[in-house]
Amino acid sequence: MEQFKGIGVSRGVAAGEAFVIESERMPVRARQIPEDQVEAEVRRYESAVATAIEGIRDDQRRLAPKLGDEYLAIFETHIRMLDDRRLCDDIIDRIRTGHVAAEAAADEVLRKYITLLLEDQSTARWVPDIYDVQNRLHRVLLGRQSGDVRELEKPVVIVAEDLTPSQTVGFDRDKVLAITMEKGGVTSHTAIIANALGIPAVVGLRGLTAGVRAGDRIIVDGGGGQVFIDPDEETLAKYVEIEHKITESDRRLADALHELPAETVDGRRITLYANIEFPEEAQTAIDNGAEGIGLYRTEYLYLQKGREPTEEEHLEAYRSAAELMWPRPVVIRTLDLGADKVVSATPGHFTAEPNPFLGCRSIRLCFERIGMFKTQLRAILRASVFGYIRILIPMVTALREITRVKEILAEVREELAAEDIDNELDIELGIMIEVPSAAVMADSFAKEVDFFSIGTNDLIQYTLAVDRGNPAISHLFQPGHPAVIKLIKYTIDAGDAAGIPVAMCGQMSGDLSYLVLLLGLGLREFSTSPKVLPELKRAIRLIKMDDARDIADEVMKEADIEHALDTLTHRRQELIGEV
Numbered sequence: 001m002e003q004f005k006g007i008g009v010s011r012g013v014a015a016g017e018a019f020v021i022e023s024e025r026m027p028v029r030a031r032q033i034p035e036d037q038v039e040a041e042v043r044r045y046e047s048a049v050a051t052a053i054e055g056i057r058d059d060q061r062r063l064a065p066k067l068g069d070e071y072l073a074i075f076e077t078h079i080r081m082l083d084d085r086r087l088c089d090d091i092i093d094r095i096r097t098g099h100v101a102a103e104a105a106a107d108e109v110l111r112k113y114i115t116l117l118l119e120d121q122s123t124a125r126w127v128p129d130i131y132d133v134q135n136r137l138h139r140v141l142l143g144r145q146s147g148d149v150r151e152l153e154k155p156v157v158i159v160a161e162d163l164t165p166s167q168t169v170g171f172d173r174d175k176v177l178a179i180t181m182e183k184g185g186v187t188s189h190t191a192i193i194a195n196a197l198g199i200p201a202v203v204g205l206r207g208l209t210a211g212v213r214a215g216d217r218i219i220v221d222g223g224g225g226q227v228f229i230d231p232d233e234e235t236l237a238k239y240v241e242i243e244h245k246i247t248e249s250d251r252r253l254a255d256a257l258h259e260l261p262a263e264t265v266d267g268r269r270i271t272l273y274a275n276i277e278f279p280e281e282a283q284t285a286i287d288n289g290a291e292g293i294g295l296y297r298t299e300y301l302y303l304q305k306g307r308e309p310t311e312e313e314h315l316e317a318y319r320s321a322a323e324l325m326w327p328r329p330v331v332i333r334t335l336d337l338g339a340d341k342v343v344s345a346t347p348g349h350f351t352a353e354p355n356p357f358l359g360c361r362s363i364r365l366c367f368e369r370i371g372m373f374k375t376q377l378r379a380i381l382r383a384s385v386f387g388y389i390r391i392l393i394p395m396v397t398a399l400r401e402i403t404r405v406k407e408i409l410a411e412v413r414e415e416l417a418a419e420d421i422d423n424e425l426d427i428e429l430g431i432m433i434e435v436p437s438a439a440v441m442a443d444s445f446a447k448e449v450d451f452f453s454i455g456t457n458d459l460i461q462y463t464l465a466v467d468r469g470n471p472a473i474s475h476l477f478q479p480g481h482p483a484v485i486k487l488i489k490y491t492i493d494a495g496d497a498a499g500i501p502v503a504m505c506g507q508m509s510g511d512l513s514y515l516v517l518l519l520g521l522g523l524r525e526f527s528t529s530p531k532v533l534p535e536l537k538r539a540i541r542l543i544k545m546d547d548a549r550d551i552a553d554e555v556m557k558e559a560d561i562e563h564a565l566d567t568l569t570h571r572r573q574e575l576i577g578e579v
């Protein structure tokens with residue numbers, strides 16, 4: 001039995017057979033070929049190209065009924081790339097002169113092409129396609145598994161170096177028992193999706209893919225962050241028991257607290273909302289006592305479909321969530337695409353960027369693609385008559401972005417009015433505070449919008465310059481950093497002064513270690529994963545506001561992160577014990 005320790009990001013225990021996904025863009029070993037086998041290697045390459053093209057044709061036939069002409073054209077582009085005479089000659093030349101294996105020669109040559117394409121904005125958009133072509137060739141030459149697990153035949157535990165949100169969103173809950181990967185952090189989007197799908201997951205498992213073979217038996221403990229390869233019977237029995245206990249105690253807690261308010265010992269009412277990624281989760285939110293949806297991450301509709309949703313598809317999703325939640329509010333966040341949330345199979349939709357998290361993401365992308373943005377806004381406004389819907393704009397960094405959103409919203413309203421389509425005229429408009437510039441400008445922005453929602457996942461990433469998905473620096477991703485706390489405090493105060501509600505929807509809001517501090521800073525609305533809500537409510541009901549304020553005052557005095565965390569831990573333990 002071998003054991004790995006990582007970061008548990010989605011609770012639950014599962015055991016099953018490992019399904020190892022070779023990651024995209026994984027470097028290949030530059031294997032040398034003896035002189036007398038060089039021509040055989042050239043033939044191996046040519047035959048791989050033919051097989052890869054055949055594979056594309058198969059996909060084209062299989063997907064034709066599901067995809068439109070625009071998407072089918074992508075396959076033709078990939079075939080042309082694979083068949084390109086110059087590319088083939090360059091790769092064959094490299095095999096012959098360098099005596100290297102076909103996959104390494106292809107890798108080297110394609111990298112050079114990618115570097116050239118990236119030099120020019122107009123050609124950079126082809127880079128994701130080159131990666132696709134490269135992966136196809138590698139799959140044929142090295143017999144690697146495809147990352148597409150949509151058609152799994154039996155339930156498995158996924159083992160991967162890294163998974164994109166668009167891969168994860170396609171997982172079938174009945175076939176994917178658990179997810180384990182080498183990369184990722186608590187707030188990475190793949191972790192968020194695993195949580196939403198209720199799939200146990202552990203990330204940041206260094207060296208995992210080298211230690212597991214396809215078909216190995218594997219246990220995943222998503223709460224404890226443990227993974228066991230080839231476990232003995234005793235370990236297996238122990239974890240089945242743990243799983244049973246977790247499910248039981250979660251259910252009992254949710255039942256016991258369902259009718260009770262989220263209220264501090266001294267009667268301060270706190271609002272608990274749920275974050276969802278799919279409309280079906282609205283029921284789980286209600287079952288766990290959510291008073292509304294504080295964040296509906298709509299980009300997953302796009303990622304699930306692998307293409308832009310139609311207005312009717314948007315409408316159906318929003319309407320079903322709004323109707324189910326009524327009269328509770330549903331905060332619909334407009335498409336937060338870009339960065340890691342891209343669909344690589346749709347060329348032209350996303351441009352490869354050197355720093356995608358600082359690139360054309362979220363509202364910036366919506367401004368670039370007004371048609372796509374307007375389609376979504378039309379659907380949100382149309383859905384607004386079926387429930388209580390509020391609009392939330394992500395990644396706002398400047399006042400003029402708010403003004404621009406209002407102008408576009410007004411145009412969409414006019415279009416709907418001209419078509420005699422009903423919509424809620426007083427729909428509330430809020431912004432995410434998830435970039436330091438927005439937090440610093442919160443007093444000015446508060447005058448322009450109806451509510452704030454603090455997105456700590458990005459706010460921490462951008463304030464501390466720590467990639468939220470990089471396990472190598474996850475220890476630096478510190479919600480309790482004094483700079484982060486000051487920005488949160490400033491945002492809450494700015495919202496209070498302007499008389500608008502301030503919620504928090506980043507993962508920090510569901511982390512019990514920070515609950516006392518956040519209450520003390522003045523936060524009254526929390527939005528988090530539905531399953532965390534009962535625990536959060538239980539803890540809120542143990543806290544006195546005066547104590548929370550004292551603790552926040554003390555923590556705010558500390559300039560050093562270690563001191564701030566020590567003070568918080570010490571005072572929190574006195575108040576609510578271990579969390």
Ligand code: PEP
Pocket residue numbers: 295297336434454455456457458459505506507
């Ligand atoms: C955040 O950044 O905190 C947030 C809630 O948005 P997302 O995690 O979707 O980026």
Ligand code: MG
Pocket residue numbers: 394434455457458
């Ligand atoms: Mg964010």
